Amino acid sequence: MTAIPRVLSIAGTDPTGGAGLQADLKSIGALGGYGMGVVTALVAQNTCGVRAVHVPPVSFLAEQLDAVSDDVTIDAVKLGMLHSAPLIEVIAAWLARVRPPVVVLDPVMVATSGDRLLDAEAEDAVRRLCNLADLVTPNLPELAVLVEQEPASTWADAIDQARFLASSSDTTVLLKGGHLTGDGACPDAIVTTDGVHEVLGRRVTTTNTHGTGCSLSSAMATLAASGLSWSSALDRAKEWLTGALENGAALDVGHGHGPVDHFHELRSQPAGFDSWTESRWAATAPIRAAVDACAFVVTLGDGTLDRDQFHWYLAQDAYYLGEYSHLLARASTLAPTREEQVFWARGAAAALEEEAALHRSHVGDGPVAASATTLAYVGHLHATSGEYAELVAALLPCYWLYADVGERLRALDHEGHAFHDWLGTYGDPAFAQAARQATAIVERAAQEAPAAVRQRMVDAFDRSMAHELAFFEAPLNQAPTAEKVLTAHH
Numbered sequence: 001m002t003a004i005p006r007v008l009s010i011a012g013t014d015p016t017g018g019a020g021l022q023a024d025l026k027s028i029g030a031l032g033g034y035g036m037g038v039v040t041a042l043v044a045q046n047t048c049g050v051r052a053v054h055v056p057p058v059s060f061l062a063e064q065l066d067a068v069s070d071d072v073t074i075d076a077v078k079l080g081m082l083h084s085a086p087l088i089e090v091i092a093a094w095l096a097r098v099r100p101p102v103v104v105l106d107p108v109m110v111a112t113s114g115d116r117l118l119d120a121e122a123e124d125a126v127r128r129l130c131n132l133a134d135l136v137t138p139n140l141p142e143l144a145v146l147v148e149q150e151p152a153s154t155w156a157d158a159i160d161q162a163r164f165l166a167s168s169s170d171t172t173v174l175l176k177g178g179h180l181t182g183d184g185a186c187p188d189a190i191v192t193t194d195g196v197h198e199v200l201g202r203r204v205t206t207t208n209t210h211g212t213g214c215s216l217s218s219a220m221a222t223l224a225a226s227g228l229s230w231s232s233a234l235d236r237a238k239e240w241l242t243g244a245l246e247n248g249a250a251l252d253v254g255h256g257h258g259p260v261d262h263f264h265e266l267r268s269q270p271a272g273f274d275s276w277t278e279s280r281w282a283a284t285a286p287i288r289a290a291v292d293a294c295a296f297v298v299t300l301g302d303g304t305l306d307r308d309q310f311h312w313y314l315a316q317d318a319y320y321l322g323e324y325s326h327l328l329a330r331a332s333t334l335a336p337t338r339e340e341q342v343f344w345a346r347g348a349a350a351a352l353e354e355e356a357a358l359h360r361s362h363v364g365d366g367p368v369a370a371s372a373t374t375l376a377y378v379g380h381l382h383a384t385s386g387e388y389a390e391l392v393a394a395l396l397p398c399y400w401l402y403a404d405v406g407e408r409l410r411a412l413d414h415e416g417h418a419f420h421d422w423l424g425t426y427g428d429p430a431f432a433q434a435a436r437q438a439t440a441i442v443e444r445a446a447q448e449a450p451a452a453v454r455q456r457m458v459d460a461f462d463r464s465m466a467h468e469l470a471f472f473e474a475p476l477n478q479a480p481t482a483e484k485v486l487t488a489h490h
C-alpha cells in the first residue's frame, strides 16, 4: 500500500457534480486519496432530479473494470449506483477475482429526488453483494429493503436492523441517520455483531444534501485504505461531511437539492477570519523548535538515548497521563455539546488505557514519584479547569505537539532502531485525527469566547506549550529553559 491510497469508485454519473462518480472523486481527493472511476450508468440528472439513464453494454463495464485492475493496484473500492442485476453479477465476479483489500458498498436504490436508481428486481443481487463487502452504508429505507422489514422509525430500531444485516451478511454496517427527523442530532454508527460505535453529529439546516451518501461512502473507503479502523474513519468522515454540508449553500449550484462542498477544508478562510489555533501555533514556534532540538528528542530519534533516561521519561509520562485523563473527563463534564462531551470522554478513556499500557510494558506496578516538572505541568492544567474554554486550550498542546513531534520521530524509525518498538507507536492516523478534532473544538471555543476569556486561553495554551518543552527536557536533567523561551518570545 502506498501513502496515497488508490481508490476506485464504481458508480453512476451526475453531470452537475454533486452525486455519483463525480462526488466520489472529489471526496477521495479531499481525504487524501487518488481517485479512479468506472461508470455503471450515465445519468442525465441535476439538483432537481433524474431525466434519463443510459446504461452501456454489460461487456463494456467488464472492459472498464479490467482496464483498471490489469494496470493499477487498487487499495479500496467503493460501489455506488449499480442499476441492475446483470451489472451486479459482472462486478461480483470481478471483485471475487481481483479481491481489493477494502470494499465499501453504498446500496444506492432511490435518489433524494425520489427517482429509482436500482431495478426493483436487483434488490436480491444487492443483498448477496453485501456478503462481499467489508462495509455496507445503507440509509434507513435501504436498510429496511436489505433486511426485508418496515423502515425503522427510531434510532434504536435502526440499530437492531443494522445488527441483523451485519450478522446475516457477515459484514460491518455504517448506519446513517440522515433520514431520521427530530432534534438537532444527526447520528451515524458503525455496527458489527460485536458492538456499536456511534458518532452523534449535529444536524445542519440546509437543502444542500444531494450526494451526501455517495460522498460519505467514498470518504470511508479512502480513510480505511489509509489505515484507519472503521470507527476512526467515521469520526473523521463525519467531521468532514458536516463541514461540507455547512458550506454547500455557498457554492450556489442548481435550484433543487444542491451539492455539499467537498473541498471546504482546503479553501482559504474568509477575509477577516483570524484562526485562533493557527495564531497560537505560529506564536509558539520557538518552543516547538526548542522541543525538536532538545537532547532527549534528538537522541530518541538517532537511537543514542540512555535507556534509564528513557524509562524515567516513560514513568513520568504514565503519571502525567493518569492526571491528564482526569482533566479530559473534566472537559467532558463542562462541554457545551454532546459531540464535544463524547470526544473528551473518549480521550479520557484512551489516556487511561495508554497509562495502563505504559505500566505493563515499561514502568511496572509501583507508584510513580512525579518530578517537579511533571507536577508543575499537571498543576497548571488543574488551575485552568474552572472554565471550559481555558481548560481545552490548556489540554490542546499535548495532542497537537505529540502528533507533530511524533510524525517526525516516526520518519526516523527502521527495523534495527534502538527504540523501534517505541517509535513505531508514533504517527497513528487515529491519534492525528483526534488531534485535529481537538484543534477544531478549541478553535470554535475561541471564536465564541469574549475577549477576556480568549486572553486566558492564550495564557493557558502558551503555558502548556512551555510545560511540554520542560517535560521533554527533564529526562536529561537540563535546566528547564521553557520560561526563557517564552519570555524571550513575548
Ligand SMILES: Nc1ncnc2c1ncn2[C@@H]1O[C@H](COP(=O)(O)OP(=O)(O)OP(=O)(O)O)[C@@H](O)[C@H]1O
Pocket (backbone or CB within 6 Å): 111, 112, 138, 139, 140, 176, 177, 178, 179, 186, 187, 188, 201, 202, 203, 204, 205, 206, 209, 210, 211, 212, 213, 214, 216, 238, 241, 242, 245
Ligand atoms: N442535514 C444534515 N445534517 C448533518 N448531516 C447530515 C444531514 N443529512 C444527512 N447527513 C449525513 O449525511 C450522510 C448521508 O446520510 P443519509 O442518511 O442522508 O444517506 P443517503 O440518503 O444515502 O444520502 P443521499 O442524500 O446521498 O441519498 C450521513 O452521514 C448523515 O448523517
Ligand SMILES: Cc1ncc(COP(=O)(O)O)c(N)n1
Pocket (backbone or CB within 6 Å): 011, 012, 013, 014, 019, 020, 021, 043, 045, 080, 081, 108, 110, 111, 112, 113, 117, 209, 210, 211, 212, 213, 214
Ligand atoms: C449516479 C448517482 N448515484 C447516487 C445518487 C444518490 O444521491 P442522492 O440520493 O443524494 O441523489 C444519485 N443521485 N446519482
